Amino acid sequence: xxxxxxxxxxxxxxxxxxxxxxxxxxxxxxxxxxxxxxxxxxxxxxxxxxxxxxxxxxxxxxxxxxxxxxxxxxxxxxxxxxxxxxxxxxxxxxxxxxxxxxxxxxxxxxxxxxxxxxxxxxxxxxxxxxxxxxxxxxxxxxxxxxxxxxxxxxxxxxxxxxxxxxxxxxxxxxxxxxxxxxxxxxxxxxxxxxxxxxxxxxxxxxxxxxxxxxxxxxxxxxxxxxxxxxxxxxxxxx
Amino acid sequence: xxxxxxxxxxxxxxxxxxxxxxxxxxxxxxxxxxxxxxxxxxxxxxxxxxxxxxxxxxxxxxxxxxxxxxxxxxxxxxxxxxxxxxxxxxxxxxxxxxxxxxxxxxxxxxxxxxxxxxxxxxxxxxxxxxxxxxxxxxxxxxxxxxxxxxxxxxxxxxxxxxxxxxxxxxxxxxxxxxxxxxxxxxxxxxxxxxxxxxxxxxxxxxxxxxxxxxxxxxxxxxxxxxxxxxxxxxxxxxxxxxxxxxxxxxxxxxxxxxxxxxxxxxxxxxxxxxxxxxxxxxxxxxxxxxxxxxxxxxxxxxxxxxxxxxxxxxxxxxxxxxxxxxxxxxxxxxxxxxxxxxxxxxxxxxxxxxxxxxxxxxxxxxxxxxxxxxxxxxxxxxxxxxxxxxxxxxxxxxxxxxxxxxxxxxxxxxxxxxxxxxxxxxxxxxxxxxxxxxxxxxxxxxxxxxxxxxxxxxxxxxxxxxxxxxxx
Numbered sequence: 001x002x003x004x005x006x007x008x009x010x011x012x013x014x015x016x017x018x019x020x021x022x023x024x025x026x027x028x029x030x031x032x033x034x035x036x037x038x039x040x041x042x043x044x045x046x047x048x049x050x051x052x053x054x055x056x057x058x059x060x061x062x063x064x065x066x067x068x069x070x071x072x073x074x075x076x077x078x079x080x081x082x083x084x085x086x087x088x089x090x091x092x093x094x095x096x097x098x099x100x101x102x103x104x105x106x107x108x109x110x111x112x113x114x115x116x117x118x119x120x121x122x123x124x125x126x127x128x129x130x131x132x133x134x135x136x137x138x139x140x141x142x143x144x145x146x147x148x149x150x151x152x153x154x155x156x157x158x159x160x161x162x163x164x165x166x167x168x169x170x171x172x173x174x175x176x177x178x179x180x181x182x183x184x185x186x187x188x189x190x191x192x193x194x195x196x197x198x199x200x201x202x203x204x205x206x207x208x209x210x211x212x213x214x215x216x217x218x219x220x221x222x223x224x225x226x227x228x229x230x231x232x233x234x235x236x237x238x
Numbered sequence: 239x240x241x242x243x244x245x246x247x248x249x250x251x252x253x254x255x256x257x258x259x260x261x262x263x264x265x266x267x268x269x270x271x272x273x274x275x276x277x278x279x280x281x282x283x284x285x286x287x288x289x290x291x292x293x294x295x296x297x298x299x300x301x302x303x304x305x306x307x308x309x310x311x312x313x314x315x316x317x318x319x320x321x322x323x324x325x326x327x328x329x330x331x332x333x334x335x336x337x338x339x340x341x342x343x344x345x346x347x348x349x350x351x352x353x354x355x356x357x358x359x360x361x362x363x364x365x366x367x368x369x370x371x372x373x374x375x376x377x378x379x380x381x382x383x384x385x386x387x388x389x390x391x392x393x394x395x396x397x398x399x400x401x402x403x404x405x406x407x408x409x410x411x412x413x414x415x416x417x418x419x420x421x422x423x424x425x426x427x428x429x430x431x432x433x434x435x436x437x438x439x440x441x442x443x444x445x446x447x448x449x450x451x452x453x454x455x456x457x458x459x460x461x462x463x464x465x466x467x468x469x470x471x472x473x474x475x476x477x478x479x480x481x482x483x484x485x486x487x488x489x490x491x492x493x494x495x496x497x498x499x500x501x502x503x504x505x506x507x508x509x510x511x512x513x514x515x516x517x518x519x520x521x522x523x524x525x526x527x528x529x530x531x532x533x534x535x536x537x538x539x540x541x542x543x544x545x546x547x548x549x550x551x552x553x554x555x556x557x558x559x560x561x562x563x564x565x566x567x568x569x570x571x572x573x574x575x576x577x578x579x580x581x582x583x584x585x586x587x588x589x590x591x592x593x594x595x596x597x598x599x600x601x602x603x604x605x606x607x608x609x610x611x612x613x614x615x616x617x618x619x620x621x622x623x624x625x626x627x628x629x630x631x632x633x634x635x636x637x638x639x640x641x642x643x644x645x646x647x648x649x650x651x652x653x654x655x656x657x658x659x660x661x662x663x664x665x666x667x668x669x670x671x672x673x674x675x676x677x678x679x680x681x682x683x684x685x686x687x688x689x690x691x692x693x694x695x696x697x698x699x700x701x702x703x704x705x706x707x708x709x710x
Contacts, residue, residue: 101294104291133286134288136288139600210288211290211598213407213412
């Protein structure tokens with residue numbers, strides 16, 4: 001595989017051909033914020049937080065699915081990008097009900113951490129406050145659609161790591177929501193193996209362990225990447 | 239032509255409210271009414287949420303007494319799970335509630351009411367506050383602030399933070415008390431007790447000067463309700479729910495799970511505060527008082543040596559069953575004293591350091607009630623859930639609500655004594671407010687509201703015309 005050389009934020013870096021800009025940036029300790037990206041599963045390019053500017057291209061490009069190319073000049077934190085990211089975060093907070101103070105994932109939430117790190121100090125739009133259901137029909141886990149940002153990490157983790165494909169997305173636009181099996185209550189979804197990978201994959205408090213109280217839902221997201229790596233490298237049998 | 243005086247907003251209480259004083263054709267005070275003008279809607283928007291969130295959600299009702307809600311909610315959750323929580327968890331919850339009672343009572347006495355006692359009802363409103371108190375009597379102010387701090391440190395030591403600690407949960411508590419925090423609290427408890435004893439001593443000296451206030455600030459016979467220990471001891475967390483009459487006779491011992499058989503909630507046309515009443519006597523005859531005054535009237539003893547000795551003198555001064563709402567302040571101090579003694583006892587209990595703190599279970603009851611004593615009085619949380627633990631109905635009966643009718647009686651009594659004609663001079667305004675402050679109302683809780691409470695008093699004529707207004 002050939003090596004390409006490119007510039008990210010004035011820093012000259014080298015990358016394997018085919019590597020994403022996100023990968024290359026992180027290898028070089030350049031932070032690009034993400035929400036839908038999860039190590040170990042495929043990319044959805046859904047959250048748009050990893051948008052970067054590439055010189056010579058008028059559109060903003062998502063770093064998670066844009067391949068590094070020879071001579072590319074990339075900017076990750078221009079004023080325009082910073083403003084876009086804040087706006088994206090504001091839209092997340094507007095669309096559903098994300099009140100951190102009473103959330104099970106308070107202090108362990110990627111959305112909350114990003115809002116803080118990206119300087120989102122207020123929301124300029126009206127909150128929609130939809131009345132979305134909470135499904136606690138599963139014996140061990142629950143889903144609060146009010147906290148879901150539709151990143152689809154649960155969908156991909158369930159399909160690609162566990163192989164159950166219990167989760168999917170139904171509806172369109174603002175009416176989209178994640179479903180279990182054919183939009184049945186989670187407790188009745190026969191494909192679910194109750195492995196809990198979706199819960200670990202979830203960046204917010206949308207998926208939680210039953211009985212969790214405020215700020216009690218800690219998530220071990222690195223475990224999923226470990227499972228994938230161990231499987232790929234056959235660490236179980238070596 | 240009758241007249242109405244309006245006080246809006248009421249100051250140095252917790253929340254927003256106003257007072258209307260109605261005059262008759264002869265410009266004599268006919269009635270005074272206390273209105274809480276905030277709406278919050280917790281009982282509605284919690285519906286649909288998992289019951290396990292309720293301790294954290296309902297704590298947000300109030301920044302002064304979140305612990306009370308957390309405890310009542312956790313107790314309700316224990317019953318939904320149908321578990322008996324581990325003994326150490328109960329002791330730790332009790333410790334936190336004693337910390338809560340200490341800090342809340344200290345706030346009420348030293349920060350909110352002491353300026354009236356020590357600086358005088360007629361002193362300038364500009365300095366009649368905790369800062370004026372600091373300037374006038376540094377030691378008293380310092381002691382009060384440190385006492386409140388001590389109560390909050392207990393809450394922080396257990397729950398990790400002073401306000402809204404998400405620590406007590408259905409089934410028990412989340413974290414043990416770290417040994418070093420226990421040792422630190424033990425090193426502070428003697429100072430807290432001494433401060434309280436000094437405050438009691440000073441208040442007793444002042445009582446002789448307040449003979450008029452004792453008679454006028456809400457002295458009337460009423461029913462009283464509180465938890466009491468099975469052996470008659472002062473109780474704040476569990477025990478028997480008892481209603482007594484004005485002479486001290488037990489009317490009924492209520493099973494908390496069936497409180498609704500005895501307690502009704504009247505909706506007022508002019509306030510977001512609901513007014514509970516004792517059903518057998520109906521509304522408004524069934525009005526009852528809760529809080530320190532009620533707890534000290536109902537218990538036989540405090541259960542700690544120093545507080546017991548003070549209780550004897552309190553009853554001598556108050557005449558057995560105490561009817562004067564002015565004695566709420568006195569009762570509050572005795573409760574702090576009792577709390578400091580009990581805190582020391584608990585901190586020295588080796589069981590407290592156990593790591594068995596939380597019972598795990600799934601939903602086993604679909605309806606439950608949790609009752610505990612908040613600083614201001616008996617607090618009820620009542621939840622109905624579906625089979626998956628999602629709330630289908632929430633009812634909370636808050637201490638301040640239960641004191642709503644007695645607060646109206648109190649300000650009516652004060653207004654009749656002091657309001658002459660169609661104006662409200664400032665010192666009279668302050669006395670009316672002080673009548674409310676005696677109850678230490680928490681309006682954020684009672685309307686399930688936030689912020690500070692300014693005061694508006696309106697004087698209203700018989701034809702409904704507002705003839706005078708006094709506002710902070």
